[in-house]
Amino acid sequence: MSPFTGSATGTKEWRHLRLTLDAGVATVTLARPEKLNALTFGAYADLRDLLAELSREGSVRALVLGGEGRGFCSGGDVDDIIGATLAMDTRQLLDFNRMTGQVVRALRECPFPVVAAVHGAAAGAGAVLALAADFRVADPSARFSFLFTKVGLSGGDMGAAYLLPRVVGLGHATRLLMLGEPVRAAEAERIGLISKLVDEGHAAAEAAALARRLADG
Numbered sequence: 001m002s003p004f005t006g007s008a009t010g011t012k013e014w015r016h017l018r019l020t021l022d023a024g025v026a027t028v029t030l031a032r033p034e035k036l037n038a039l040t041f042g043a044y045a046d047l048r049d050l051l052a053e054l055s056r057e058g059s060v061r062a063l064v065l066g067g068e069g070r071g072f073c074s075g076g077d078v079d080d081i082i083g084a085t086l087a088m089d090t091r092q093l094l095d096f097n098r099m100t101g102q103v104v105r106a107l108r109e110c111p112f113p114v115v116a117a118v119h120g121a122a123a124g125a126g127a128v129l130a131l132a133a134d135f136r137v138a139d140p141s142a143r144f145s146f147l148f149t150k151v152g153l154s155g156g157d158m159g160a161a162y163l164l165p166r167v168v169g170l171g172h173a174t175r176l177l178m179l180g181e182p183v184r185a186a187e188a189e190r191i192g193l194i195s196k197l198v199d200e201g202h203a204a205a206e207a208a209a210l211a212r213r214l215a216d217g
Helices: 041-057 078-086 090-108 125-132 157-168 170-179 185-190 203-216
Strands: 017-022 025-030 062-067 114-118 121-123 135-138 143-145
Touching: 017 041, 025 041, 025 203, 041 078, 041 090, 062 125, 062 203, 090 125, 090 157, 114 125, 114 203, 121 125, 125 143, 125 157, 135 185, 135 203, 157 170
Parallel strands: 025 062, 062 114, 114 135, 121 143
Antiparallel strands: 017 025
């Protein structure tokens, strides 16, 4: 089976995510708390497929994306992905890169607003998932790290080089992408990376309240 295959579409059960629906508001929770919600091949595929399904559904008017446990998302799962990608040929690597890009594109093309509820680590791919949302509601524990250059990647992975300058400006984006330095919540709010900074432990509730407001118009 292809490593890029997710759960079967058209199902309410997803292996790597939790989905709840409440009167037009969908809440998608990355559900690998023991790994700080690190993304496996299957998690990427599930998120891609679930976003496509919700976009087709018709009744969803807003979406909250969050992470279970101590953080939002620590990025790609090193144990699951790194060794496998080293063994891939060029075609397989291209397929993987396309899949990660499809997740970000699916977030950007949702026909409803997306609110990221960020606490703890939002690193690598996790930082880009938050970036791809329309709003980022975060508490003081949030820490964003676009650390691709720290692991030998380009810094522009998953569309980060396209999206980040549009959110924080070219100067801040250049620094964050080229140096891979972490950004704590206070600075993230100052440069516009965080849309709304809330009290500790309240990111999920405040994101849900914003999504409800958006859904109700």
